[in-house]
Amino acid sequence: MAMRIPREIRIRRPGTHMPQPEKPLDPSRSPEEWFGAELRLRRKAAGFKTAPPFAEKVQVSVDVILKIEKGVYRCPEDLAPKLDEVLQTGGLFTRAWAMVFGDADKRGADADIPAPRTGERTIQAHGGRILGKRDPSASTRSPDPVERRAFLALSSLAALAPLEITSLFTPAEPPPVPGRITPKEIRQLLDIADGLHGWDNAHGGGGLIGQLSANAMHWATRLLSVDCPSSLQPQFLAAVARLGLVCGASQFDVYRHDDARLAFKVAVECADEGRHWHLRAKGYSFLARQAIWIGDADDGLTQAEKGLVRSDRLTASERAMLHTARARAFGKLRNVQETLAAVGAADDAFGQRRPEDDPPWMAYYDEAQHNGDTAHALWDLAVGIDGHDPSQAGRRFQTAVRGHGPAFTRSKAMSCTKLASLVMFRGDPREGAALGHKALELGEGLTSLRAADDVRELGRFAARHPRIPEAVALRERITASLQA
Structure with a gap:
Protein backbone atom coordinates (compact mmCIF):
# COMPACT_ATOMS: atom_id res chain seq x y z
CA MET A 1 0.00 0.00 0.00
CA ALA A 2 1.34 3.42 -0.96
CA MET A 3 2.41 5.65 1.87
CA ARG A 4 0.16 8.67 2.36
CA ILE A 5 2.13 11.90 2.29
CA PRO A 6 1.01 14.44 4.91
CA ARG A 7 -0.51 17.57 3.35
CA GLU A 8 2.09 19.91 4.83
CA ILE A 9 5.01 18.09 3.17
CA ARG A 10 3.32 16.85 0.01
CA ILE A 11 5.66 17.31 -2.94
CA ARG A 12 4.50 19.38 -5.89
CA ARG A 13 4.73 17.63 -9.21
CA PRO A 14 6.91 19.22 -11.90
CA GLY A 15 5.01 21.59 -14.16
CA THR A 16 2.47 22.67 -11.53
CA HIS A 17 2.46 26.18 -10.12
CA MET A 18 1.33 27.17 -6.68
CA PRO A 19 0.15 30.79 -6.31
CA GLN A 20 2.55 32.87 -4.26
CA PRO A 21 1.08 34.97 -1.47
CA GLU A 22 1.32 38.70 -2.07
CA LYS A 23 3.97 40.53 -0.13
CA PRO A 24 2.43 42.57 2.72
CA LEU A 25 2.77 46.28 2.06
CA ASP A 26 3.59 48.99 4.59
CA PRO A 27 2.28 52.32 3.27
CA SER A 28 3.92 54.26 6.11
CA ARG A 29 7.50 53.40 5.10
CA SER A 30 7.82 55.89 2.26
CA PRO A 31 5.73 57.92 -0.21
CA GLU A 32 6.55 55.39 -2.96
CA GLU A 33 5.28 52.50 -0.84
CA TRP A 34 2.16 54.45 0.07
CA PHE A 35 1.49 54.94 -3.65
CA GLY A 36 1.96 51.21 -4.28
CA ALA A 37 -0.18 50.12 -1.34
CA GLU A 38 -2.95 52.49 -2.39
CA LEU A 39 -2.80 51.11 -5.94
CA ARG A 40 -3.14 47.52 -4.73
CA LEU A 41 -5.98 48.44 -2.37
CA ARG A 42 -7.96 50.26 -5.04
CA ARG A 43 -7.19 47.66 -7.71
CA LYS A 44 -8.72 44.93 -5.57
CA ALA A 45 -11.65 47.11 -4.55
CA ALA A 46 -12.38 47.64 -8.25
CA GLY A 47 -12.63 43.89 -8.80
CA PHE A 48 -9.14 43.15 -10.13
CA LYS A 49 -8.18 40.48 -7.61
CA THR A 50 -4.92 39.73 -9.42
CA ALA A 51 -2.54 41.98 -11.32
CA PRO A 52 -2.65 40.45 -14.86
CA PRO A 53 -6.16 41.54 -15.89
CA PHE A 54 -5.56 44.99 -14.46
CA ALA A 55 -2.21 45.32 -16.26
CA GLU A 56 -3.92 44.40 -19.51
CA LYS A 57 -6.58 47.04 -18.88
CA VAL A 58 -4.06 49.85 -18.37
CA GLN A 59 -1.80 48.45 -21.12
CA VAL A 60 1.41 47.82 -19.21
CA SER A 61 3.21 44.64 -18.18
CA VAL A 62 2.25 42.73 -15.07
CA ASP A 63 5.79 43.20 -13.80
CA VAL A 64 5.40 46.99 -13.92
CA ILE A 65 2.19 46.89 -11.86
CA LEU A 66 3.65 44.54 -9.27
CA LYS A 67 6.82 46.59 -8.87
CA ILE A 68 4.87 49.83 -8.50
CA GLU A 69 2.71 48.20 -5.86
CA LYS A 70 5.81 47.10 -3.95
CA GLY A 71 7.21 50.63 -4.11
CA VAL A 72 10.35 49.59 -6.00
CA TYR A 73 9.53 51.09 -9.42
CA ARG A 74 8.85 54.66 -10.47
CA CYS A 75 5.33 54.86 -11.90
CA PRO A 76 5.49 56.46 -15.38
CA GLU A 77 3.84 59.87 -15.36
CA ASP A 78 1.46 59.03 -18.21
CA LEU A 79 0.31 55.88 -16.40
CA ALA A 80 -1.15 57.75 -13.42
CA PRO A 81 -4.17 59.15 -15.35
CA LYS A 82 -4.85 55.66 -16.74
CA LEU A 83 -4.90 54.27 -13.20
CA ASP A 84 -7.40 56.95 -12.20
CA GLU A 85 -9.55 56.28 -15.27
CA VAL A 86 -9.75 52.51 -14.82
CA LEU A 87 -10.12 52.61 -11.03
CA GLN A 88 -12.38 55.69 -11.06
CA THR A 89 -10.45 57.40 -8.26
CA GLY A 90 -11.28 60.97 -9.20
CA GLY A 91 -7.69 61.89 -10.04
CA LEU A 92 -6.06 60.58 -6.85
CA PHE A 93 -3.05 58.97 -8.56
CA THR A 94 -2.52 61.89 -10.92
CA ARG A 95 -2.34 64.28 -7.96
CA ALA A 96 -0.25 61.94 -5.86
CA TRP A 97 2.22 61.24 -8.68
CA ALA A 98 3.68 64.76 -8.53
CA MET A 99 4.16 64.46 -4.77
CA VAL A 100 5.62 60.96 -4.81
CA PHE A 101 7.68 60.81 -7.99
CA GLY A 102 7.71 64.36 -9.32
CA ASP A 103 9.50 65.61 -6.20
CA ALA A 104 11.93 62.70 -6.04
CA ASP A 105 14.80 64.80 -7.36
CA LYS A 106 14.01 67.55 -4.89
CA ARG A 107 13.96 65.09 -1.99
CA GLY A 108 17.35 63.81 -3.09
CA ALA A 109 18.70 67.33 -3.22
CA ASP A 110 17.30 68.08 0.23
CA ALA A 111 19.44 65.30 1.65
CA ASP A 112 22.52 67.30 0.61
CA ILE A 113 21.44 70.50 2.38
CA PRO A 114 23.91 71.28 5.17
CA ALA A 115 22.67 70.90 8.74
CA PRO A 116 21.78 74.13 10.56
CA ARG A 117 24.47 75.75 12.61
CA THR A 118 24.61 74.97 16.26
CA GLY A 119 22.25 76.94 18.41
CA GLU A 120 18.54 76.60 18.98
CA ARG A 121 17.45 73.21 17.61
CA THR A 122 14.70 73.29 14.98
CA ILE A 123 12.39 70.78 13.34
CA GLN A 124 13.37 69.76 9.82
CA ALA A 125 10.79 67.83 7.83
CA HIS A 126 13.48 66.12 5.76
CA GLY A 127 15.61 65.06 8.71
CA GLY A 128 14.19 61.84 10.12
CA ARG A 129 11.53 62.04 12.83
CA ILE A 130 10.08 65.45 13.31
CA LEU A 131 11.89 65.98 16.57
CA GLY A 132 15.12 64.65 15.17
CA LYS A 133 15.49 61.84 17.71
CA ARG A 134 13.63 58.98 19.33
CA ASP A 135 13.11 57.96 22.89
CA PRO A 136 14.04 54.25 23.01
CA SER A 137 12.14 53.81 26.27
CA ALA A 138 8.80 54.70 24.69
CA SER A 139 7.99 51.26 23.32
CA THR A 140 4.49 52.17 22.16
CA ARG A 141 5.63 54.89 19.79
CA SER A 142 5.46 54.44 16.04
CA PRO A 143 8.76 54.14 14.15
CA ASP A 144 7.42 56.19 11.25
CA PRO A 145 8.20 59.90 10.93
CA VAL A 146 5.58 62.58 11.20
CA GLU A 147 6.44 63.90 7.77
CA ARG A 148 5.44 60.54 6.27
CA ARG A 149 2.15 60.68 8.12
CA ALA A 150 1.75 64.23 6.91
CA PHE A 151 2.35 63.06 3.34
CA LEU A 152 -0.48 60.59 3.67
CA ALA A 153 -2.85 63.34 4.67
CA LEU A 154 -1.57 65.63 1.94
CA SER A 155 -1.99 63.00 -0.75
CA SER A 156 -5.77 63.06 -0.56
CA LEU A 157 -5.99 66.82 -0.02
CA ALA A 158 -3.41 67.83 -2.61
CA ALA A 159 -5.79 70.02 -4.58
CA LEU A 160 -6.49 72.28 -1.62
CA ALA A 161 -4.51 75.37 -0.76
CA PRO A 162 -3.03 76.07 2.67
CA LEU A 163 -5.20 78.61 4.46
CA GLU A 164 -4.70 80.81 7.48
CA ILE A 165 -7.62 81.17 9.85
CA THR A 166 -8.84 84.43 8.27
CA SER A 167 -8.70 82.82 4.82
CA LEU A 168 -10.74 79.74 5.67
CA PHE A 169 -13.94 81.60 4.85
CA THR A 170 -12.86 83.21 1.59
CA PRO A 171 -11.53 82.06 -1.79
CA ALA A 172 -8.71 84.62 -1.65
CA GLU A 173 -5.19 83.62 -2.64
CA PRO A 174 -3.71 81.84 0.39
CA PRO A 175 -0.59 83.26 2.01
CA PRO A 176 2.63 81.24 1.98
CA VAL A 177 3.52 79.22 5.05
CA PRO A 178 5.79 81.05 7.48
CA GLY A 179 9.53 80.57 7.54
CA ARG A 180 9.41 79.49 11.18
CA ILE A 181 6.69 78.40 13.60
CA THR A 182 5.72 81.09 16.11
CA PRO A 183 3.08 81.28 18.85
CA LYS A 184 0.80 82.88 16.26
CA GLU A 185 0.51 79.65 14.23
CA ILE A 186 -0.10 77.61 17.37
CA ARG A 187 -2.92 79.94 18.45
CA GLN A 188 -4.45 79.73 14.99
CA LEU A 189 -4.36 75.93 14.97
CA LEU A 190 -6.12 75.80 18.33
CA ASP A 191 -8.67 78.47 17.41
CA ILE A 192 -9.55 76.62 14.21
CA ALA A 193 -9.84 73.34 16.10
CA ASP A 194 -12.16 74.86 18.72
CA GLY A 195 -14.38 76.43 16.08
CA LEU A 196 -14.64 73.34 13.92
CA HIS A 197 -15.30 71.14 16.94
CA GLY A 198 -18.29 73.21 17.96
CA TRP A 199 -19.73 73.52 14.46
CA ASP A 200 -19.25 69.82 13.70
CA ASN A 201 -21.06 68.68 16.85
CA ALA A 202 -23.93 71.07 16.30
CA HIS A 203 -24.40 70.70 12.54
CA GLY A 204 -22.46 67.68 11.26
CA GLY A 205 -19.38 67.44 9.08
CA GLY A 206 -20.86 68.13 5.65
CA GLY A 207 -21.10 71.20 3.46
CA LEU A 208 -19.02 74.23 4.39
CA ILE A 209 -17.81 72.64 7.63
CA GLY A 210 -16.32 69.70 5.76
CA GLN A 211 -14.57 72.04 3.33
CA LEU A 212 -13.17 74.12 6.18
CA SER A 213 -11.91 70.95 7.85
CA ALA A 214 -10.12 69.84 4.69
CA ASN A 215 -8.55 73.28 4.17
CA ALA A 216 -7.45 73.50 7.78
CA MET A 217 -5.88 70.03 7.78
CA HIS A 218 -3.97 70.78 4.62
CA TRP A 219 -2.61 73.98 6.14
CA ALA A 220 -1.60 72.13 9.33
CA THR A 221 0.28 69.44 7.45
CA ARG A 222 2.09 72.11 5.43
CA LEU A 223 3.23 73.61 8.72
CA LEU A 224 4.90 70.30 9.63
CA SER A 225 7.55 71.07 7.04
CA VAL A 226 8.42 74.39 8.69
CA ASP A 227 11.25 74.95 11.17
CA CYS A 228 10.04 75.09 14.76
CA PRO A 229 12.05 76.36 17.76
CA SER A 230 12.62 73.63 20.32
CA SER A 231 10.88 75.70 22.96
CA LEU A 232 7.64 75.57 20.93
CA GLN A 233 7.81 71.94 19.84
CA PRO A 234 5.47 70.45 22.47
CA GLN A 235 2.79 73.11 21.98
CA PHE A 236 3.05 72.98 18.19
CA LEU A 237 2.73 69.20 18.00
CA ALA A 238 -0.17 69.25 20.44
CA ALA A 239 -1.95 71.87 18.35
CA VAL A 240 -1.51 69.89 15.11
CA ALA A 241 -2.70 66.72 16.87
CA ARG A 242 -5.73 68.50 18.27
CA LEU A 243 -6.69 69.89 14.85
CA GLY A 244 -6.10 66.47 13.25
CA LEU A 245 -8.59 64.89 15.64
CA VAL A 246 -11.22 67.54 14.97
CA CYS A 247 -10.77 67.52 11.19
CA GLY A 248 -10.69 63.73 11.11
CA ALA A 249 -13.94 63.56 13.04
CA SER A 250 -15.60 65.95 10.61
CA GLN A 251 -14.43 63.94 7.58
CA PHE A 252 -15.48 60.68 9.24
CA ASP A 253 -18.97 62.08 9.73
CA VAL A 254 -19.45 62.48 5.98
CA TYR A 255 -17.69 59.23 5.00
CA ARG A 256 -14.50 60.74 3.64
CA HIS A 257 -12.87 57.79 5.31
CA ASP A 258 -9.43 57.99 3.72
CA ASP A 259 -9.08 61.65 4.67
CA ALA A 260 -10.37 60.98 8.17
CA ARG A 261 -8.08 58.03 8.79
CA LEU A 262 -5.04 59.94 7.63
CA ALA A 263 -5.91 62.95 9.78
CA PHE A 264 -6.28 60.67 12.80
CA LYS A 265 -2.92 59.04 12.08
CA VAL A 266 -1.19 62.40 11.73
CA ALA A 267 -2.74 63.34 15.08
CA VAL A 268 -1.56 60.14 16.77
CA GLU A 269 1.95 60.52 15.38
CA CYS A 270 2.22 64.14 16.52
CA ALA A 271 0.89 63.15 19.93
CA ASP A 272 3.48 60.37 20.13
CA GLU A 273 6.24 62.76 19.17
CA GLY A 274 5.19 65.34 21.71
CA ARG A 275 4.45 62.69 24.35
CA HIS A 276 0.92 63.99 24.67
CA TRP A 277 -0.67 60.82 26.02
CA HIS A 278 -4.17 62.25 26.31
CA LEU A 279 -4.27 63.31 22.65
CA ARG A 280 -2.81 59.94 21.70
CA ALA A 281 -5.62 58.14 23.52
CA LYS A 282 -8.26 60.25 21.80
CA GLY A 283 -6.66 59.55 18.41
CA TYR A 284 -6.79 55.80 18.92
CA SER A 285 -10.36 56.09 20.13
CA PHE A 286 -11.32 57.79 16.87
CA LEU A 287 -9.43 55.21 14.78
CA ALA A 288 -11.28 52.47 16.67
CA ARG A 289 -14.69 54.06 16.19
CA GLN A 290 -14.11 54.62 12.49
CA ALA A 291 -12.91 51.05 11.90
CA ILE A 292 -15.95 49.69 13.73
CA TRP A 293 -18.32 51.93 11.78
CA ILE A 294 -17.02 50.76 8.40
CA GLY A 295 -17.30 47.10 9.41
CA ASP A 296 -13.80 46.20 10.59
CA ALA A 297 -14.50 45.42 14.23
CA ASP A 298 -11.26 43.46 14.64
CA ASP A 299 -9.18 46.47 13.64
CA GLY A 300 -11.32 48.67 15.84
CA LEU A 301 -10.57 46.42 18.79
CA THR A 302 -6.85 46.61 18.02
CA GLN A 303 -6.91 50.41 17.87
CA ALA A 304 -8.76 50.63 21.18
CA GLU A 305 -6.23 48.29 22.80
CA LYS A 306 -3.38 50.47 21.49
CA GLY A 307 -4.96 53.44 23.15
CA LEU A 308 -5.11 51.62 26.47
CA VAL A 309 -1.36 50.88 26.50
CA ARG A 310 0.05 52.56 29.61
CA SER A 311 -3.46 53.38 30.79
CA ASP A 312 -1.93 54.63 34.04
CA ARG A 313 -1.15 57.83 32.13
CA LEU A 314 -4.80 58.35 31.22
CA THR A 315 -7.68 59.86 33.14
CA ALA A 316 -10.67 57.77 34.19
CA SER A 317 -12.79 59.39 31.46
CA GLU A 318 -10.25 58.43 28.81
CA ARG A 319 -10.12 54.85 30.04
CA ALA A 320 -13.92 54.72 29.95
CA MET A 321 -13.90 56.11 26.41
CA LEU A 322 -11.50 53.40 25.20
CA HIS A 323 -13.27 50.57 27.01
CA THR A 324 -16.46 51.77 25.36
CA ALA A 325 -14.75 51.45 21.98
CA ARG A 326 -13.80 47.88 22.90
CA ALA A 327 -17.41 47.20 23.85
CA ARG A 328 -18.64 48.50 20.51
CA ALA A 329 -16.19 46.27 18.67
CA PHE A 330 -17.25 43.19 20.63
CA GLY A 331 -20.89 44.13 20.07
CA LYS A 332 -20.38 44.16 16.31
CA LEU A 333 -18.72 40.76 16.63
CA ARG A 334 -21.80 39.54 18.55
CA ASN A 335 -19.59 38.44 21.44
CA VAL A 336 -22.01 38.80 24.33
CA GLN A 337 -19.64 37.96 27.19
CA GLU A 338 -16.84 40.26 26.07
CA THR A 339 -19.27 43.07 25.22
CA LEU A 340 -20.78 43.00 28.68
CA ALA A 341 -17.34 42.77 30.29
CA ALA A 342 -16.11 45.79 28.30
CA VAL A 343 -19.24 47.78 29.18
CA GLY A 344 -18.61 46.88 32.82
CA ALA A 345 -15.00 48.04 32.58
CA ALA A 346 -16.17 51.29 30.98
CA ASP A 347 -18.74 51.81 33.75
CA ASP A 348 -16.12 51.14 36.43
CA ALA A 349 -13.74 53.67 34.90
CA PHE A 350 -16.49 56.24 34.45
CA GLY A 351 -17.44 55.81 38.09
CA GLN A 352 -13.95 57.07 38.99
CA ARG A 353 -14.24 60.10 36.71
CA ARG A 354 -12.98 63.43 38.00
CA PRO A 355 -13.80 66.11 35.40
CA GLU A 356 -11.14 68.41 36.82
CA ASP A 357 -8.50 65.85 35.79
CA ASP A 358 -9.59 65.75 32.16
CA PRO A 359 -8.05 67.82 29.35
CA PRO A 360 -10.46 70.37 27.87
CA TRP A 361 -11.36 68.29 24.81
CA MET A 362 -12.66 65.49 27.06
CA ALA A 363 -15.37 67.70 28.55
CA TYR A 364 -17.81 66.16 26.05
CA TYR A 365 -17.46 62.75 27.71
Missing part, protein backbone atom coordinates in the same frame (compact mmCIF):
# COMPACT_ATOMS: atom_id res chain seq x y z
CA ASP A 366 -20.13 63.24 30.35
CA GLU A 367 -22.92 60.99 31.56
CA ALA A 368 -24.93 61.47 28.38
CA GLN A 369 -22.01 60.59 26.12
CA HIS A 370 -21.00 57.57 28.19
CA ASN A 371 -24.52 56.18 28.21
CA GLY A 372 -24.98 56.80 24.50
CA ASP A 373 -21.71 55.11 23.56
CA THR A 374 -22.25 52.05 25.74
CA ALA A 375 -25.86 51.83 24.53
CA HIS A 376 -24.61 51.55 20.95
CA ALA A 377 -22.59 48.48 21.94
CA LEU A 378 -25.58 46.90 23.68
CA TRP A 379 -27.86 47.82 20.76
CA ASP A 380 -25.93 45.44 18.50
CA LEU A 381 -26.66 42.60 20.89
CA ALA A 382 -30.30 43.57 21.32
CA VAL A 383 -31.09 43.59 17.60
CA GLY A 384 -28.59 40.94 16.51
CA ILE A 385 -29.12 38.15 19.01
CA ASP A 386 -32.51 36.56 19.55
CA GLY A 387 -33.66 36.67 23.14
CA HIS A 388 -31.13 39.26 24.30
CA ASP A 389 -32.70 41.72 26.75
CA PRO A 390 -32.95 45.16 25.10
CA SER A 391 -33.88 47.05 28.26
CA GLN A 392 -30.36 48.04 29.30
CA ALA A 393 -29.61 49.53 25.88
CA GLY A 394 -32.96 51.34 25.96
CA ARG A 395 -32.35 52.89 29.38
CA ARG A 396 -28.93 54.11 28.37
CA PHE A 397 -30.22 55.68 25.17
CA GLN A 398 -32.92 57.43 27.16
CA THR A 399 -30.28 58.86 29.50
CA ALA A 400 -28.25 60.05 26.52
CA VAL A 401 -31.21 61.76 24.85
CA ARG A 402 -32.18 63.53 28.07
CA GLY A 403 -28.63 64.57 28.86
CA HIS A 404 -27.26 65.91 25.56
CA GLY A 405 -27.56 69.67 25.29
CA PRO A 406 -27.89 71.90 22.22
CA ALA A 407 -24.14 71.87 21.64
CA PHE A 408 -24.34 68.15 20.85
CA THR A 409 -27.33 68.04 18.53
CA ARG A 410 -25.91 65.26 16.39
CA SER A 411 -25.26 62.93 19.34
CA LYS A 412 -28.72 63.60 20.76
CA ALA A 413 -30.40 62.93 17.41
CA MET A 414 -28.43 59.75 16.77
CA SER A 415 -29.16 58.32 20.22
CA CYS A 416 -32.85 59.10 19.77
CA THR A 417 -32.84 57.43 16.34
CA LYS A 418 -31.21 54.28 17.71
CA LEU A 419 -33.69 54.21 20.59
CA ALA A 420 -36.57 54.51 18.11
CA SER A 421 -35.18 51.63 16.04
CA LEU A 422 -34.78 49.49 19.15
CA VAL A 423 -38.35 50.10 20.28
CA MET A 424 -39.66 49.64 16.73
CA PHE A 425 -37.91 46.27 16.50
CA ARG A 426 -38.25 44.87 20.02
CA GLY A 427 -41.12 46.85 21.57
CA ASP A 428 -44.27 48.77 20.61
CA PRO A 429 -44.01 49.99 17.00
CA ARG A 430 -46.33 52.91 17.77
CA GLU A 431 -44.05 54.10 20.54
CA GLY A 432 -41.09 53.58 18.23
CA ALA A 433 -42.78 55.73 15.59
CA ALA A 434 -43.32 58.56 18.09
CA LEU A 435 -39.64 58.41 19.04
CA GLY A 436 -38.73 58.34 15.37
CA HIS A 437 -40.59 61.59 14.69
CA LYS A 438 -38.77 63.17 17.63
CA ALA A 439 -35.44 61.97 16.23
CA LEU A 440 -36.23 63.51 12.83
CA GLU A 441 -37.05 66.82 14.47
CA LEU A 442 -33.82 66.74 16.46
CA GLY A 443 -31.76 65.96 13.38
CA GLU A 444 -33.35 68.50 11.07
CA GLY A 445 -30.62 70.51 9.37
CA LEU A 446 -27.77 68.12 10.19
CA THR A 447 -25.26 67.44 7.40
CA SER A 448 -24.12 64.13 8.93
CA LEU A 449 -24.09 61.05 6.73
CA ARG A 450 -23.77 58.89 9.83
CA ALA A 451 -26.97 60.37 11.23
CA ALA A 452 -28.67 59.94 7.86
CA ASP A 453 -27.71 56.27 7.73
CA ASP A 454 -29.18 55.72 11.19
CA VAL A 455 -32.42 57.33 10.00
CA ARG A 456 -32.39 55.14 6.90
CA GLU A 457 -32.02 52.09 9.16
CA LEU A 458 -34.99 53.26 11.24
CA GLY A 459 -36.99 53.39 8.03
CA ARG A 460 -36.19 49.74 7.37
CA PHE A 461 -37.40 48.78 10.83
CA ALA A 462 -40.60 50.77 10.26
CA ALA A 463 -41.14 48.90 6.98
CA ARG A 464 -41.56 45.70 9.00
CA HIS A 465 -44.96 47.02 10.16
CA PRO A 466 -46.92 47.80 6.98
CA ARG A 467 -50.28 47.45 8.76
CA ILE A 468 -49.53 49.96 11.51
CA PRO A 469 -50.41 53.47 10.31
CA GLU A 470 -47.93 55.19 12.63
CA ALA A 471 -45.06 53.11 11.27
CA VAL A 472 -46.14 53.71 7.68
CA ALA A 473 -46.35 57.47 8.28
CA LEU A 474 -42.90 57.50 9.85
CA ARG A 475 -41.42 55.62 6.92
CA GLU A 476 -42.98 58.06 4.46
CA ARG A 477 -41.58 61.01 6.40
CA ILE A 478 -38.13 59.39 6.47
CA THR A 479 -38.23 58.82 2.73
CA ALA A 480 -39.20 62.43 2.12
CA SER A 481 -36.55 63.80 4.47
CA LEU A 482 -33.75 61.76 2.88
CA GLN A 483 -34.76 62.90 -0.58
CA ALA A 484 -34.98 66.58 0.35
